[in-house]
Amino acid sequence: MAIPTLLRSQDIAALPGEHKTHFLNNNAQRLNKSLGDASGLTGLGVHLIEVQPGFDTTEYHAHYYEDECVYVLEGQALARVGNEETTLQAGDFIAYPAGGEPHSLHNNGNGVLRCLVIGQRLDHDVADYPDKHQRIFRQRGMPWSLVDIDALTYPRGKPDK
Amino acid sequence: MAIPTLLRSQDIAALPGEHKTHFLNNNAQRLNKSLGDASGLTGLGVHLIEVQPGFDTTEYHAHYYEDECVYVLEGQALARVGNEETTLQAGDFIAYPAGGEPHSLHNNGNGVLRCLVIGQRLDHDVADYPDKHQRIFRQRGMPWSLVDIDALTYPRGKPDK
Amino acid sequence: MAIPTLLRSQDIAALPGEHKTHFLNNNAQRLNKSLGDASGLTGLGVHLIEVQPGFDTTEYHAHYYEDECVYVLEGQALARVGNEETTLQAGDFIAYPAGGEPHSLHNNGNGVLRCLVIGQRLDHDVADYPDKHQRIFRQRGMPWSLVDIDALTYPRGKPDK
Amino acid sequence: MAIPTLLRSQDIAALPGEHKTHFLNNNAQRLNKSLGDASGLTGLGVHLIEVQPGFDTTEYHAHYYEDECVYVLEGQALARVGNEETTLQAGDFIAYPAGGEPHSLHNNGNGVLRCLVIGQRLDHDVADYPDKHQRIFRQRGMPWSLVDIDALTYPRGKPDK
Numbered sequence: 001m002a003i004p005t006l007l008r009s010q011d012i013a014a015l016p017g018e019h020k021t022h023f024l025n026n027n028a029q030r031l032n033k034s035l036g037d038a039s040g041l042t043g044l045g046v047h048l049i050e051v052q053p054g055f056d057t058t059e060y061h062a063h064y065y066e067d068e069c070v071y072v073l074e075g076q077a078l079a080r081v082g083n084e085e086t087t088l089q090a091g092d093f094i095a096y097p098a099g100g101e102p103h104s105l106h107n108n109g110n111g112v113l114r115c116l117v118i119g120q121r122l123d124h125d126v127a128d129y130p131d132k133h134q135r136i137f138r139q140r141g142m143p144w145s146l147v148d149i150d151a152l153t154y155p156r157g158k159p160d161k
Numbered sequence: 162m163a164i165p166t167l168l169r170s171q172d173i174a175a176l177p178g179e180h181k182t183h184f185l186n187n188n189a190q191r192l193n194k195s196l197g198d199a200s201g202l203t204g205l206g207v208h209l210i211e212v213q214p215g216f217d218t219t220e221y222h223a224h225y226y227e228d229e230c231v232y233v234l235e236g237q238a239l240a241r242v243g244n245e246e247t248t249l250q251a252g253d254f255i256a257y258p259a260g261g262e263p264h265s266l267h268n269n270g271n272g273v274l275r276c277l278v279i280g281q282r283l284d285h286d287v288a289d290y291p292d293k294h295q296r297i298f299r300q301r302g303m304p305w306s307l308v309d310i311d312a313l314t315y316p317r318g319k320p321d322k
Numbered sequence: 323m324a325i326p327t328l329l330r331s332q333d334i335a336a337l338p339g340e341h342k343t344h345f346l347n348n349n350a351q352r353l354n355k356s357l358g359d360a361s362g363l364t365g366l367g368v369h370l371i372e373v374q375p376g377f378d379t380t381e382y383h384a385h386y387y388e389d390e391c392v393y394v395l396e397g398q399a400l401a402r403v404g405n406e407e408t409t410l411q412a413g414d415f416i417a418y419p420a421g422g423e424p425h426s427l428h429n430n431g432n433g434v435l436r437c438l439v440i441g442q443r444l445d446h447d448v449a450d451y452p453d454k455h456q457r458i459f460r461q462r463g464m465p466w467s468l469v470d471i472d473a474l475t476y477p478r479g480k481p482d483k
Numbered sequence: 484m485a486i487p488t489l490l491r492s493q494d495i496a497a498l499p500g501e502h503k504t505h506f507l508n509n510n511a512q513r514l515n516k517s518l519g520d521a522s523g524l525t526g527l528g529v530h531l532i533e534v535q536p537g538f539d540t541t542e543y544h545a546h547y548y549e550d551e552c553v554y555v556l557e558g559q560a561l562a563r564v565g566n567e568e569t570t571l572q573a574g575d576f577i578a579y580p581a582g583g584e585p586h587s588l589h590n591n592g593n594g595v596l597r598c599l600v601i602g603q604r605l606d607h608d609v610a611d612y613p614d615k616h617q618r619i620f621r622q623r624g625m626p627w628s629l630v631d632i633d634a635l636t637y638p639r640g641k642p643d644k
Contacts, residue, residue, distance in 0.1 A: 003564045005583065009574030023316040036552070039578030043550040043603045044527070046576075064303065067526040069519070071599065081486045091492030093529075095522030099302070100488065116554065118601055120526045124285035126300060136316075137298055139287060141260070142225065143315045151312040154304045155184040155297075164403045166422065170413030197391070200417030204389040204442045205366070207415075228365040230358070232438065242325045252331030254368075256361035261327065277393065279440055281365045345638040386625065421624070446607035448622060458638075459620055461609060463582070464547065465637045473634040476626045477506040477619075 005039045012048060024132050025059035028104075045121050051077075051105070051113040062102035064126040068119040069095040070105065075113035077105040102130050166200045173209060185293050186220035189265075206282050212238075212266070212274040223263035225287040229280040230256040231266065236274035238266040263291050327361045334370060346454050347381040350426075367443050373399075373427070373435040384424035386448040390441040391417040392427065397435035399427040424452050488522045495531060507615050508542035511587075528604050534560075534588070534596040545585035547609040551602040552578040553588065558596035560588040585613050 007015075015033045022028035029051070036046035051057050057070075060080060070093070077088045082101030087108065088094065096103050098120075107113040123140040128149070135152070137145045168176075176194045183189035190212070197207035212218050218231075221241060231254070238249045243262030248269065249255065257264050259281075268274040284301040289310070296313070298306045329337075337355045344350035351373070358368035373379050379392075382402060392415070399410045404423030409430065410416065418425050420442075429435040445462040450471070457474070459467045490498075498516045505511035512534070519529035534540050540553075543563060553576070560571045565584030570591065571577065579586050581603075590596040606623040611632070618635070620628045 003562065003567050003569060003577070005564070005578040005580060006562070006569065006571075007576045007578075009572065012574070012576060035554075035576050036550075036578065039552070039576065040580040040583070041550045041552060041578050043581060043605075044552065044601065046552060046578075046601065064300070067519075067524045069522070069524060069527065069529055071518075079486070079489070081488070084486050086486060086489065088489075089492065091495070093490045093495060093518050093522065094486070095488040095490075095519065095524050095529075097488060097523040098526060100523070116599070118527065118529065120603070122526075124300065126298075126303065137287075139225070139285065142287065143319045144317045145313045146316050147308055147313050152306045152308050155307050156305045158304045164401065164406050164408060164416070166403070166417040166419060167401070167408065167410075168415045168417075170411065173413070173415060196393075196415050197389075197417065200391070200415065201419040201422070202389045202391060202417050204420060204444075205391065205440065207391060207417075207440065228358075228363045230361070230363060230366065230368060232357075240325065240328070242327070245325050247325060247328065249328075250331065252334070254329045254334060254357050254361065255325070256327040256329075256358065256363050256368075258327060258362040259365060261362070277438070279366065279368065281442070283365075386622070446622065448620075448625065459609075461547070461607065464609065465641045466639045467635045468638050469630055469635050474628045474630050477629050478627045480626045 007035055007039055017050075022056075022059045024129055024134065025056060027054075028056040028058050030055070030057055043121055045117075045119040047117045048073075049115050049117050051107045051115075053107050053110055053112075055107055057105040057107075057113075057115070057117070059129050060102050060104040060131050061127050061129050062100060063096070063098050063119075064128075065098050066120040066122050066125045067096070067098050068117070069093065071116040071118070073114040073116060075107060075111050076109035077113050077115070078108040080104050080106070102128065168196055168200055178211075183217075183220045185290055185295065186217060188215075189217040189219050191216070191218055204282055206278075206280040208278045209234075210276050210278050212268045212276075214268050214271055214273075216268055218266040218268075218274075218276070218278070220290050221263050221265040221292050222288050222290050223261060224257070224259050224280075225289075226259050227281040227283050227286045228257070228259050229278070230254065232277040232279070234275040234277060236268060236272050237270035238274050238276070239269040241265050241267070263289065329357055329361055339372075344378075344381045346451055346456065347378060349376075350378040350380050352377070352379055365443055367439075367441040369439045370395075371437050371439050373429045373437075375429050375432055375434075377429055379427040379429075379435075379437070379439070381451050382424050382426040382453050383449050383451050384422060385418070385420050385441075386450075387420050388442040388444050388447045389418070389420050390439070391415065393438040393440070395436040395438060397429060397433050398431035399435050399437070400430040402426050402428070424450065490518055490522055500533075505539075505542045507612055507617065508539060510537075511539040511541050513538070513540055526604055528600075528602040530600045531556075532598050532600050534590045534598075536590050536593055536595075538590055540588040540590075540596075540598070540600070542612050543585050543587040543614050544610050544612050545583060546579070546581050546602075547611075548581050549603040549605050549608045550579070550581050551600070552576065554599040554601070556597040556599060558590060558594050559592035560596050560598070561591040563587050563589070585611065
């Protein structure tokens with residue numbers, strides 16, 4: 001009998017995946033195979049993503065509550081993290097701790113970029129898109145809610161950064 | 162030796178409390194004695210509040226995640242809950258389950274209104290102020306953030322209500 | 323139309339409540355009216371309890387994760403908290419912060435003891451019954467599990483207390 | 484300037500890692516490189532593990548609350564999941580959803596087994612070791628506590644399985 005939570009490499013190759021374009025970045029296009037969803041995980045996001053040369057993995061962003069990380073399986077990527085940029089290769093691992101610097105990857109190579117993207121799945125998270133001056137609120141049971149950061153007011157004051 | 166988490170009735174009477182006016186409602190003025198804070202609780206809010214005749218306890222609001230409830234100790238109050246209104250007396254208890262109807266109390270009597278107001282203290286909560294068309298996001302480590310509900314957009318769509 | 327989350331004082335008086343004897347203490351007998359359950363709360367426990375003279379509210383215990391507190395409405399009680407004992411009267415409030423001293427109340431008066439007992443309702447909690455040398459593990463989706471503290475072993479070592 | 488949360492493949496190779504033997508299984512020996520700890524993650528466990536031929540990754544176990552999964556990078560492993568056994572190869576992915584079947588891996592090949600082992604890091608978890616008839620309780624701020632399952636009693640009854 002089969003083990004229903006097992007995805008063999010050929011099963012993964014056969015997954016259709018989802019073609020995703022980020023709602024804030026038309027150049028962020030990826031083929032997203034959610035290994036976690038396909039195998040019954042609910043508390044973790046585990047995605048095998050493929051990005052073609054010249055495209056981004058996502059819009060430059062930072063999570064306030066969810067840890068995220070990437071393990072590069074194939075290809076290369078220009079990582080932008082805060083004010084730093086560097087090129088990643090297969091076998092490299094990069095972490096994005098919650099509350100840390102904003103980040104994104106850009107396929108600056110000639111072939112496909114394949115990565116494992118792993119993240120927490122919390123009931124509540126907030127993320128910023130600094131290049132777009134937008135903040136998103138994601139909370140269990142509510143629609144994802146995006147707002148221009150200037151539209152927020154702070155009835156109890158705003159801490160200095 | 163004393164028990165540091167005990168507040169005798171005379172200790173409670175002697176607490177100065179905090180005079181609070183709601184940031185969205187000048188008529189919502191209360192003397193707030195946080196029994197929980199004074200006795201070392203962190204996971205629950207327990208407040209003894211006093212409201213003078215003609216004033217409100219709070220701005221009409223609903224929490225999405227935190228349960229709240231009120232036990233009336235003295236006086237009377239007009240409770241507004243969703244589209245209903247009714248007068249509460251000493252000994253009455255009213256619950257506001259998370260995700261339920263918006264609510265507020267108004268002292269419609271001749272004497273002071275004294276209540277115990279009890280609520281969860283979660284790391285993440287969202288509340289709506291329907292009369293003001295405002296939403297507040299409260300999350301651990303971030304400033305309270307208020308926004309006009311029309312300023313929100315929904316990149317993944319908005320569920321019908 | 324009625325407000326379904328409102329319990330008037332006469333509604334509370336008419337609640338049958340539950341006669342509870344603690345599984346570790348035959349002298350801990352109370353009439354327990356869960357105001358929270360009757361009004362739709364799930365994230366908070368709010369109980370109106372009545373204890374007859376000579377009986378205890380509960381077995382002497384301490385929670386590791388859930389805050390708890392008591393507001394005395396009527397009668398008197400001998401509070402035992404850690405190594406301290408003192409008598410409480412109507413209008414007194416006592417908090418039991420999570421991780422604090424073990425505690426219990428004993429009706430040492432001539433009339434009924436009536437209290438509001440308020441507590442967090444977390445997915446996970448642990449409590450100790452020091453007089454019985456027992457620990458209980460309560461976790462969402464699992465049965466309450468009681469164990470003699472000497473039956474536990476500590477594969478990574480035990481911190482000094 | 485460097486990106487402190489980046490571990491290049493050569494950095495990972497140079498990590499000393501930790502030689503771990505499971506406290507319930509002398510044959511479960513692994514070299515454990517916590518990529519997450521080395522890069523600042525706290526909400527996720529991400530481990531690169533190496534197991535020599537003939538050894539196990541862990542003691543056969545099941546988590547009640549934490550999702551876990553494994554991506555095989557090199558070598559092969561006999562996976563035991565519930566009553567099933569099958570051999571995994573590089574590129575295979577297996578998920579262990581919380582509350583699911585117990586599981587373990589055994590290096591049944593001739594070379595090293597290298598895997599990414601990824602898991603949630605929750606404040607509270609419980610795990611069973613069915614072959615040893617033991618249960619472990621892991622809770623934030625308390626020592627890991629192991630108990631023979633027969634030492635537990637159920638004051639509110641035990642659900643049928």
